[in-house]
Amino acid sequence: PPRYPRYTRAEVAQHRSPSERVWVTYGTEVFDVTDFVELHPGGPDRILLAAGGALEPFWALYAVHGQPHVLELLRDYKVGELSPEEAAPPPADTGDPFAGDPPRHPALRVNSWKPFNAEPPPELLTRSFLTPNELFFTRNHLPVPSVEPGSYRLRVEGPGGRSLSLSLAELRQRFPKHEVTATLQCAGNRRSEMSRVRPVKGLAWDIGAISTARWGGARLRDVLLAAGVGDNTGDDTGDDNEWHVCFEGLDADASGTPYGASIPLKRALSAEAEVLLAYEMNGQELPRDHGFPVRVLVPGVVGARSVKWLRSVAVSAAESPSHWQQKDYKGFCPSVDWDSVDFGAAPAIQELPVQSAITEPRPGAAVPAGELTVKGYAWSGGGREVVRVSGDGGWAGGVGELMGWGIGEIGGGKWGNEWGMGEMGNEWGGGLGK
Ligand code: HEM
């Protein structure tokens, strides 16, 4: 007979804070680590991120735990084992359109499960300049499509009826691979703070709907040129109206309408803007949540235009007719509300304005007297460089008390290169840190 009681994962999940006890699992074993929380060398907050669930995904991020003495220490806190049936994955619910969504990292703060929308906790966001793929914020409007890479085709429609159909292998082989370090931000980032001023409709994002990755793929410019688009395309219309490049995803709603968005053709053709048809994210193939096998990546522009699970690219005299281009992702002045809004009257958001936030310490946190490390990020939008970061925002009473943080020049990049977030002193270009 087993020496330890058996628990289900749901039972473990009920123990997520010191007041309800802090339980975690490792393998098939269950531990009550409440008494270790305050002793944890990595701090009590970090250990609480894993409370109620498995340690493995967190320890994969913090390799310091891969030492025998850590497991020995854990053994002292064992209180049970997982029930044998917990080893098998739960049966798929076939009636649910989201049943095929991929597994997600438990550290993500979920704003909505179906569709999946989630952000990294602030203290994990600024742990590294590049956001690990499994912590990168996710903004889905629809179920994640399942794409068979061998039969994937990308349709590219140029002007005058010329078109291309590219397999994944062709996209990789026919066009040089270009790499860009770029930050993606959702237009709704920090909406929960706005809602404290006045209620706003939409997902209640905290400060984490922004992440940075090194993206690899074909330049959209190269693919468009191969489809017969010329640098003068759109110039012969005799007026000043811009031409556009419209994208469609493989994710579609119940009526079969796909996610779609567009960017001006000028940006798509600009070598400097570095717009990619990306198939790599931080050196790995794109994860399913981030657009496997191919997504658009438009550096410096609102995330909504970086269409995932890309199915088609089309050059057009008009913007994308998609709901998300026409009736969403537009900015209005404070006097406009949902009764008076006229979506046709405002331009679709492309570049976003400057953004910054402090990730550590969190608002209201008690901090020890003396020297304090403050972390955060800054991003200038549109590919402009961050010029300075000032520390006079009232935190802890002013610049003088914030060690190493103040006004300073930060070297910047153009467009997507070399900006993102992290700690001051490394690759920089956009961000503040210690
Ligand atoms: C460090 C144990 C959960 C983040 C450590 C160390 C131990 C430990 C013994 C020191 C290792 C060494 O330096 O040799 C544990 C146990 C956990 C747990 C028993 C769960 C029951 C977590 C979680 C996270 C985390 C969930 C992150 C989300 C860290 C970090 C350090 C650390 C960042 C390094 C601290 C530093 O050196 O500054 N942990 N840990 N730990 N742990 Fe954990």
Ligand code: MTE
């Ligand atoms: N592309 C498709 N096909 N479907 C989507 O729902 N969401 C968009 C954009 N591309 C979306 C999409 C929005 S609003 C944002 S902010 C980014 O993807 C988020 O990209 P990420 O989930 O990789 O962070």
